Amino acid sequence: MTIEKVKAILADQLEVSEEEIKPESILIDNLGADSLDVVEIVMSLEDEFGIEIADEETAKIKTVQDIVTFVDSQK
Amino acid sequence: MSYTSIIGTGSYYPDSIVTNDDLSKYVETSDSWISERTGIKERRISSGEDTSELAIKAGQRAIEKAGISPEDIGLIIVATITPDSFMPSVACLVQANLGAKNATAFDITAACTGFVYSMQIADKFLKASDDIKYALVIGSEVLSKVVDWEDRNTCVIFADGAGAAILGRDENHGIISSYSGSEGDVKGSLTLYANPVNNILSKQDDKGKIIGMNGKDIFRFATQIIPKSINKVLESANINIDEIDYIVPHQANYRIIESVANKMGIEKEKFYMNLDKCGNTSSASIPIALDEMNKKGLLKKGHKIILCGFGGGLTWGSLLINWK
Numbered sequence: 420m421t422i423e424k425v426k427a428i429l430a431d432q433l434e435v436s437e438e439e440i441k442p443e444s445i446l447i448d449n450l451g452a453d454s455l456d457v458v459e460i461v462m463s464l465e466d467e468f469g470i471e472i473a474d475e476e477t478a479k480i481k482t483v484q485d486i487v488t489f490v491d492s493q494k
Numbered sequence: 495m496s497y498t499s500i501i502g503t504g505s506y507y508p509d510s511i512v513t514n515d516d517l518s519k520y521v522e523t524s525d526s527w528i529s530e531r532t533g534i535k536e537r538r539i540s541s542g543e544d545t546s547e548l549a550i551k552a553g554q555r556a557i558e559k560a561g562i563s564p565e566d567i568g569l570i571i572v573a574t575i576t577p578d579s580f581m582p583s584v585a586c587l588v589q590a591n592l593g594a595k596n597a598t599a600f601d602i603t604a605a606c607t608g609f610v611y612s613m614q615i616a617d618k619f620l621k622a623s624d625d626i627k628y629a630l631v632i633g634s635e636v637l638s639k640v641v642d643w644e645d646r647n648t649c650v651i652f653a654d655g656a657g658a659a660i661l662g663r664d665e666n667h668g669i670i671s672s673y674s675g676s677e678g679d680v681k682g683s684l685t686l687y688a689n690p691v692n693n694i695l696s697k698q699d700d701k702g703k704i705i706g707m708n709g710k711d712i713f714r715f716a717t718q719i720i721p722k723s724i725n726k727v728l729e730s731a732n733i734n735i736d737e738i739d740y741i742v743p744h745q746a747n748y749r750i751i752e753s754v755a756n757k758m759g760i761e762k763e764k765f766y767m768n769l770d771k772c773g774n775t776s777s778a779s780i781p782i783a784l785d786e787m788n789k790k791g792l793l794k795k796g797h798k799i800i801l802c803g804f805g806g807g808l809t810w811g812s813l814l815i816n817w818k
């Protein structure tokens with residue numbers, strides 16, 4: 420499931436437990452991500468799902484659910 | 495068949511230390527913001543010394559360490575993007591000041607990969623010309639001249655300094671493998687513009703002689719190219735990463751190295767880092783780090799080290815060295 424893979428990537432990058440990661444969690448405000456974390460997360464998502472995420476799309480991603488929605492829309 | 499070996503190192507940086515707290519008086523920033531995003535705590539900023547002065551001092555120290563005479567040097571290459579002048583080149587100023595009267599001298603422009611490229615060029619010169627005995631290779635920058643002191647994304651990173659190495663031939667030790675590449679940065683992810691075409695026929699806007707950087711693009715580029723570059727020199731030499739004692743990367747940003755170490759499954763300690771005290775000195779960063787390691791006695795005969803440069807151009811290059 421997309422959300423499970425996304426949670427694994429976020430947990431690894433941000434050093435938080437998967438339980439803390441909810442669909443409505445905001446990457447920067449709730450999970451402590453900074454701008455470089457976001458770049459690394461995007462690169463991991465691209466590798467994991469075999470997609471490309473343009474800068475304009477990255478700028479729109481604020482929450483975990485935004486990531487899941489975007490990834491699913493690329494399938 | 496002989497190898498090209500580093501037989502002496504030297505470095506020099508300005509006396510003035512500027513801490514993150516000092517910088518927060520000039521731009522809106524903080525020690526924690528800078529430390530978390532880059533790993534830098536303090537850096538050296540010139541209070542008037544220009545690039546050639548730093549290069550001359552670093553070169554002098556490398557010559558002393560190598561125990562040779564300036565007249566023995568047949569080649570001087572200075573890697574820099576902040577020369578005092580395009581003519582005479584910094585290398586020519588070094589040649590005159592050190593009395594290296596038998597040296598051919600020129601600068602190269604390859605940003606943060608400059609020192610690695612210079613070593614690769616010197617290596618090829620030494621292998622091709624019997625009449626060159628030693629090469630003096632220097633990376634020297636006064637980046638504080640070309641930084642936008644109102645841009646808190648760049649002015650906290652770039653700093654000043656110079657590092658040098660004397661290269662000579664050795665039967666058993668030296669460069670074992672080498673890799674380099676470039677990809678023209680037409681997108682303009684890391685820029686430093688020169689003069690526009692303003693003459694009797696043309697009028698163009700001055701883009702400003704200051705560094706422009708898209709941090710995210712460069713982070714992405716660096717974290718992708720470093721593993722590739724390291725693996726290339728390992729494969730060419732048929733050596734495993736476990737046999738490598740140190741990787742000396744261009745000291746750009748601690749987060750880049752952390753990301754690469756995680757991705758490659760290498761312990762972070764294998765990467766020698768000193769950017770917490772030096773900042774990012776572009777072409778000078780690798781030779782400064784190397785000289786520091788040498789002074790600390792970290793480099794022993796037979797040690798295998800990888801120098802890994804990457805940066806503006808976009809350029810990249812690595813060297814695998816069996817230390818003398």
